[in-house]
Amino acid sequence: MKFGIPAKSALSLPSIFDLCQWLVGAPACHRRFIEGFVKPRPGERVVDLGCGTGASLRQLPEGISYVGLDLNPHYIQAARAQFGERATFVCSDLVTADLSEFPPFDLAISVGVLHHLNDAQAQAVLQLARRVVRPGGRLVSMDPCYVQGQHPIAKFLLDHDRGNHIRDAEHYRRLLASHGTLETRVFSDMLRIPYTTIVATLRFD
Numbered sequence: 001m002k003f004g005i006p007a008k009s010a011l012s013l014p015s016i017f018d019l020c021q022w023l024v025g026a027p028a029c030h031r032r033f034i035e036g037f038v039k040p041r042p043g044e045r046v047v048d049l050g051c052g053t054g055a056s057l058r059q060l061p062e063g064i065s066y067v068g069l070d071l072n073p074h075y076i077q078a079a080r081a082q083f084g085e086r087a088t089f090v091c092s093d094l095v096t097a098d099l100s101e102f103p104p105f106d107l108a109i110s111v112g113v114l115h116h117l118n119d120a121q122a123q124a125v126l127q128l129a130r131r132v133v134r135p136g137g138r139l140v141s142m143d144p145c146y147v148q149g150q151h152p153i154a155k156f157l158l159d160h161d162r163g164n165h166i167r168d169a170e171h172y173r174r175l176l177a178s179h180g181t182l183e184t185r186v187f188s189d190m191l192r193i194p195y196t197t198i199v200a201t202l203r204f205d
Contacts, residue, residue, distance in 0.1 A: 050113035054079035
């Protein structure tokens with residue numbers, strides 16, 4: 001959200017960030033996202049673009065090979081401390097990330113990332129996903145979005161989000177569609193609070 005500098009600094013701390021996520025119901029949202037849309041299978045290779053503190057890893061089955069990327073070194077440090085034996089975490093800017101050392105991935109996931117990026121930056125991340133995910137693999141993303149007639153509280157929260165590039169659903173579709181076969185769904189019940197979210201599944205042909 002577009003808070004002042006002290007609040008933004010506080011949210012950069014893993015403990016404060018995780019607490020805020022818990023308060024709004026993000027763990028259940030993550031579980032629904034992973035189980036309902038990502039649907040990973042044991043043995044698959046997953047890259048998490050903008051992994052934060054590694055929350056999505058809690059919802060992934062055993063046997064997944066997982067690599068998480070995030071720009072925030074505090075988040076990466078916290079993720080390594082909690083999940084380091086189960087996963088690999090890389091501190092990197094997503095726009096310029098180099099994942100050439102890793103074999104191709106079966107899946108890429110991106111939770112709450114695109115709305116922090118302008119169109120050019122988002123395209124760079126989508127191109128990264130296309131490079132590192134095997135043909136036939138998928139990118140599954142989730143971000144807040146504007147829709148007509150959305151709950152006033154949801155609109156207020158989006159208007160004051162820390163991400164400066166929240167788009168309407170059609171803008172997200174245009175952004176993603178040129179990279180593969182796209183399916184999207186919009187939800188208003190993913191969190192405990194009124195909030196509008198778009199889930200996109202992009203298959204790389």
